[in-house]
Amino acid sequence: MPSGVDKPALQVLHCLVEHVGPFREGEHLFRAHEAFGAIFAVRGGTVKTRLIDSLGREQVLGFYLPGEMVGLNGIHPDHYPCDAVALDSVYLCRFSFRALETLAARIPGIQQQLFRLLSKDIGVASLLAGDFSADERVAAFLVSIADRFAARGFSTSALHLSMPRSDIANYLRLAAETVSRVLRRFQDQGLISVAGREVKFTAPQALRALARNVLTT
Amino acid sequence: MPSGVDKPALQVLHCLVEHVGPFREGEHLFRAHEAFGAIFAVRGGTVKTRLIDSLGREQVLGFYLPGEMVGLNGIHPDHYPCDAVALDSVYLCRFSFRALETLAARIPGIQQQLFRLLSKDIGVASLLAGDFSADERVAAFLVSIADRFAARGFSTSALHLSMPRSDIANYLRLAAETVSRVLRRFQDQGLISVAGREVKFTAPQALRALARNVLTT
DNA sequence: CGGCGGCTTGAAGGACGTCAAGATTAGTGG
C-alpha cells in the first residue's frame, strides 16, 4: 500500500493487520451507522458500498476491487456512512483504525498516506457529478474498472463484472435498461464484445475517447 | 472554527492567520495547478470554486459563505485542484498550511479538525451525485444556502444570492433556463418569493420537504 | 421440466436541454 514507508514501520503494520473472510455474496462487511473501527483492504472479490435512503431506495456509491481500501470515509463522524456488501466471495485485510491513528502520529509517512487516500476518494465522485451522457458514463465505468484491474496486473483486454446490471445502472444514475442498450450499441459499433458479465475490449482507444470527458474532469 | 482547542493553541493560531482582501468580483483567490500553500476562511462575501475542462467549459464545484473554509481539497497533490473566484467583495483569513500541519502534529485537536473538515467536503458532493429532479435540486440548493447562513446568525426567512443563475445552474448540472423556470414555479406555488437575486421563504416546510430526499442522502 | 431472477428489447411518454426572442436590471456617460 504505501511506497514511502520503511521496514520497521511495515513490521508495526503487520501487528495491526488481520485477515478476514470469506464473506459470501450479499453479506455485509459493515453497515451504515455502525461504530467506525477499522478500514479494509480487499484481497480478493468485489465489494460495493451503498446507502438506503428514507424511502428504502438503494444508492450505490462505489465498487472496490482487489488492492483497494474500503471504509475510509467513516473517519469523520466515527461511524460508517454507508453499507459495504460483498458481491461475490470476498477476502479482506482488516486494519484497526485506532492503532493506525496513533501510529500515524509517530510515523509521518502514514499520516500523509491517509490524507492521500482520503483526498483520492473525494475525486472519484466526479464520475457521477458531471452531466454526462449515458454513453460517456458507461464507457468511463468500463475504462475505470479495466484500468484498476490493470494496475493490479490483470488482463487489459477483458474483464469480468461481478455486479448485476442494476447495480451498475444505479451507480451511474441510469436505468438498468439504458445500460443494457448502451452495451448493446457499443458491441454493434465494435467497441466491445459482451456476453453476460464478460466484457472484451475490441477497440479500447475508441472507448477511452468516449470516457475522456468524464475521467479527465 | 475549532471548539475543542484551548487558549494557548489559539494564540499560536493567531500567528498563522493573515487577513487578506478585499478581492473584487471576478478576481481569483487561487488558480488550478498553483502550488498549494494555504487554506482560507471566508470573513465576508462569497467564493465559488470551479474547474475549466479541456474543452474550455466551466464546472462549478461549490460556493463558500462567510465562516466557511476554502482550499482544503488542495492538500493531497500539493497544488490546488480548482480555481477559487470571488463573486462579490470578498474578505478572507489566510492560514499557511505548512505551519498548520506542523502544529497539527503537536496538538491533536487540530489534526482531528482537519480530518473532520476534509471528510465533510466529501459529503457535500452528494447534492450533485444523486439522480434528482430539477425541483429537488433547486430546493436543496436554497435550503442548503439558507441553513448555512442561519448557522452564522443571518436571517432565516430571506437571503441574497450573490451568484448569477448560470452559476447556480452549472453547479446543479441544469440549464440556466430550467433554474429560472423552477424558481418561477416555486413562486407560483407559494413556496418562495423571488425578485432577482433576493429570495424570501414563504413556505419553508414545503421547500424543505422537497429538499429532504437530496440532503438526507 | 418448470420456475425464477437477471438480462434484453420495443414502444410511449416525460423531463430537461437547446434555440430564439423579449424583458428587466445595472452600469455608464452625457
Next chain:
DNA sequence: CCACTAATCTTGACGTCCTTCAAGCCGCCG
C-alpha cells in the same frame, strides 16, 4: 436626471435523451 448599452433573467416552442412500462428471452437451480 436621462438615455444607452450590455448583462442577466425570463418565457415560449421544439427536439432529444432517457425513463417507464410491458413483454419476451436466457441461464441456472431446484
